[in-house]
Amino acid sequence: MAERLRAARAEAGLRSARAAALKLGLSPSTYAAHENGQNAFGPEVARRYAKAFGVTAAWLLTGETEPLEKKGTAAPSPTSVVGEIARGVWIEEAAEHRPSAFLPVIDDGAEPGALVAYRLRDGSLGHLSPEGAFLVCRALDPDTSAKDGDLVVVERLRKAQGIVERTARRVRRTGGRTELVDADPAADAAEPIRTGHGKDGIDTRIAAKVVWILRAP
Incomplete structure (x- = not known):
């Protein structure tokens, strides 16, 4: 779970956990604990991360589905x-x-x-x-x-x-x-x-x- 979260964040162009925390409006320590595997996260948090990083929540949680959402015209x-x-x-x-x-x-x-x-x-x-x-x-x-x-x-x-x-x-x-x-x-x-x-x-x-x-x- 933590490895997939790190990969998704890096693929989204965010160079550090701190940058991701700022984008998401989270404290750096809260996000870092998820990315380094100290704390697990559930479906609701996974959906939030998935939306920010352009992947699916299911992939973040289990790794058993396709990771990337289909890309179309850029949306706000x-x-x-x-x-x-x-x-x-x-x-x-x-x-x-x-x-x-x-x-x-x-x-x-x-x-x-x-x-x-x-x-x-x-x-x-x-x-x-x-x-x-x-x-x-x-x-x-x-x-x-x-x-x-x-x-x-x-x-x-x-x-x-x-x-x-x-x-x-x-x-x-x-x-x-x-x-x-x-x-x-x-x-x-x-x-x-x-x-x-x-x-x-x-x-x-x-x-x-x-x-x-x-x-x-």
């Missing part, structure tokens, strides 16, 4: 809305990322990584995106480097308090240095920041790369 799949973006707003970081909503998105598979979405709750992106829009992103593994000019979702974590601030910023690489700067040069200027552990006790990381923006109707 539910993409988890896993958080909100608002500069200067610190919120409690839940141990398990439960999606607040799902967006119907067609994944073209052009890049690796699970598709996830964030809702923009302020005007920090200026003319790039209005408040209320959704940023559809590729979740990035810790060992994946964003490129110069990429628009990314940045998380700043105060682990002691269990709170996080999320913003969208542009990657700027100059002279071997990497900074995260305002996405919109015309917006109110914010101080550039860097990833890693800061002296103020804040850990900063790039969580995802923005691939497109869905404006609310």
